[in-house]
Amino acid sequence: MPNVSDYQWPPMETRKVIGKRISRVDGLPKASGRAKYAYDFYRKDLLFGVLVGCPYAHARVKSIDDSAAKAMKGVTAIEWSVKPGSELQWQGQEIVAVAAETEETARDAARAIKVEYEVLPHVVREDDLAAVGNRAKAAGEQVTGDPDTAFKSAAQVHEGFYHIPVLTHCCLEAHGQTVEWTPNGINYWPSTQGVSTVGGDLAQNLNVPANTVHVDMQNVGGGFGSKFSADHWGVMCANLSKNSGGRPVKMMLERNLELMTAGNRPSGFAQIKVAADQDGKIVAWQSKSWATGGIGGGGAPPIPYVFTNIPHVRLNHSAVATNCGGSRAWRAPNHPQASYLTCSALDDLAHKLNMDPVEFFDKNFELTARADTYKWQIRKAAELMEWASKYKPRGSSPGPVKSGVGLAVCTWGGGGHTSNCLATINRDGSVVIELGTQDLGVGARTIIMQVAAETYGLPLSMIDLRIGKNSYPVSGPSGGSTTSGGVSSSTRKATVNALEKLYEAVAPSLGVQPNQLQAVDARIQVKGDPSKAIPWKQACAKLGTTPIQEKGFNDQRRPEGLNASGVGGVQMAEVSVDTETGIVRMKKFVAVQDVGLVLNPKLAESQMNGAVIMGICGALLEERVMDQQTGKMLNADMEFYKLAGIGDVGEIVSVLDMRPTTDKRGVIGIGEPCAVGVVAAIANAVTNAIGVRVSGVPMTPNRVLAALEGRTA
Amino acid sequence: MEKFSYASPKTVKETVALLDQKTNSNPGQVEVLAGGTDLIAMMKEYLATPKLVVNIKDVHELHGIRPEKGWVSIGAATTLDDLAENQMIRTKYPSLYEAAVGITSPQIRNMGTVGGDLCQRPRCWYFRNGYGLLAMDNGKPLVPNGENRFHAILDNSGPAYFVSPSSFGPALVALGAKVKAISSSGAREIPAAEFFVKPTSETQREISLKPNELVTAILIPENVGKNTTYEIRERQAMDWPLAAAAVDLKMNGGTISQARVVLGHVAPTPFAATAADQFLAGKSIDEKTAEEAGRQAVQSATPLSQNAYKVRLAQVAVKRALLQAGGKA
Structure with missing residues (x-):
């Protein structure tokens, strides 16, 4: 077996495939519509499933009656998830699903099902903590140091109130699946973030052996943390298939159910008091915060964010239970809220100190876990933003359309999840790589192929990559930015192991020891003597009848230098604000991110661009609107659940820290961190432009004008 | 959607006959399908449940833009894109051109029609969530104490609180346009x-069209002044205006002889701001006059709990429309 050191990433200067700006391998199929998603599946004898959600925010089922639906021609099965007496806790909670021969029949049948409800009192809004009564559960006070004394002796104290709303994941491809319950097992085509894990989840819920569930998913239209489990609708869909004689059933969520029930990000509200000494060093923090993530309460944002070494801190957080769909992991769980709350308050404190925020943040990076990283990044970001020339004290931009700049910081873990890779080298020179992983649209396919091509010294086109099935070696679900670290490491190990075996087969014919060989430019050659070489195909022909097949395993706890965890980033925004209309336009956004070794800068930057766009939506447009009178989500559609179009995003400059010191840490995922600080940076830029703080996001004309006029909106 | 019958006539005469069925005494029994950008979505949500859908896209007479004795006739089935691409419209009726390109989705401009813009249903989210046009729940109006950020600020004493969704409405009122309609009783x-x-x-309903009537065209006077539409939207991408203003200014040299200022998306109908019209008569256009006209236009506004900002936006829309029409923007 190779030594651990043989697995190490090749030095930067010798890399031929990794680290290169290669376009994603599935770009063309996706752009041309040939890539198939769960929604695109049309099996023979396919039935259509419709899911019905609860129409009320809080209700108890009094009676159910599906006789009319059952009697309809073409209806094959009805699957209930409630019974008389069941209590429903949010609008959209799953009630019943119907399978029928056609979409039309399934919809008509769903309408024909009668459910009588006893409507119960609801709370769907958490913005006024005093109004939610016992729905708020305090987590208990946490105190570090002596905040009271610190605030008294501080040179400058700022107090402010900030809030950020619940967002939904709003995946372009809704949740859902096709399931076919055959005598040979359950064929399952879900839209999922966990190819190797979701089958087990379905099996457990169906009480069938896990090895009878066969998962296949080649493409997914967005997950963002909301697509890990098989979900109730997956289980209901399987039962519909079973009860329809095993015919395949496709059931995808409608857009309104997708927004009501398939995941959201908790809100964040905080009254914050923060103080600095006369040098501008932060000395004390105090916050009273609350949030909701649905009936189960809400996630507590980790505040004060990044500046975790503030000496004197008092925290009080309450989780508010509301009659709304439950929260799920949302691209850096709790971090965007924490970044927004913290960086807004710190920006306001810098203003009180008459300090440029760059100087203020830079000075206080000593209070973070990675001061050197942030200090380098803030300089780089400031240079790209031309901060020195663009920054002016708050509100001093002339004219009715004012411009401003703002900054924020982020952090995230990463690391590599558990991943197994199987590498096969055939006698004819063809190579196969297999992993039970998934490509969430971010480029996992491409980077795996890059790693294999790099190890073997082959062009990318020779790598036959197979992913998306749970029959392949187990790889972790894509969450927490752990996929790149996991799959690149397991692929590196598997391919190094396989290549080692090939060297053993080839070495005698070149008259050297296996460890004297290297794979370069589709040849196996003797190190230091390129004239002694055999083309790849001929080398593989020296294998006997049995192909080489080797495994590679990434142990989450022992990355062995191939991947790492823990990153920082600095984001800066430039906006213009029309003070007559309150409309904010993005001019420029700069994101500087540390993600260790960058396998493909083009894809990594693309990830960052997407994250910035996601943050722009949250800063300017996006929020879930709940109506306390009716308990309903009023904007469960893509007309008023507003997302940015390309005309709304401005210029985006995404920069990776690719210095050798960062590179040598190994691979770190980039999914989450760059989505964290965007809202905060834009909020600070708007404040810089107009001279007053808009206390909440999204910064709509309503809120911006209210701030300018000294009202609350 | 509910089951429905479908007809696709080729002439106005056939269309009128289809609309004139005995069952069609109440609105909603028979719906006219043109671009379908609103109707199909309404049907999918069961908010529209017609028994008969009459497709008019294949009725030739309803397409096209042509002069008609002192007027310009725009066929009801003319697409928004065809209107926006028409050079005469662009130069002579910028108020219509700006309104058309303000419908910021190429897909909707390609499918949506001029008649459809006038007949589309309000976007009030209570209406769209099934609480009816007047947004009532158990006899109680939901808008005054609810999420009313996008609702009316003028003419909003109830029972209607929604805003007219028509993009062309304000410009048509400002230009003194007419809507041609036909039924079996005549045109x-x-x-x-x-x-x-x-x-x-x-x-x-929110339009005066009878259930058995069909919009065939819009007639715009040939004799119009300097006109434009100014919309304020949150997004550059597909979005509804928060407020809009259309103006038509008949000029006598550098002086306004007659002004028509009409606000959009702020009241259940396009709102004729006659106070602004009176103020502007006899004045020349400058920043200060435009600003004051904006104030006059919204002087009777009675904002709801969450939409005071729309008063400001309507005011700014008037100011900017006037400056734009006067070439001062």
């Missing part, structure tokens, strides 16, 4: 200002 021309109405009961 009639409805002044644009009377086409849009504020319903007082749930059984009424």
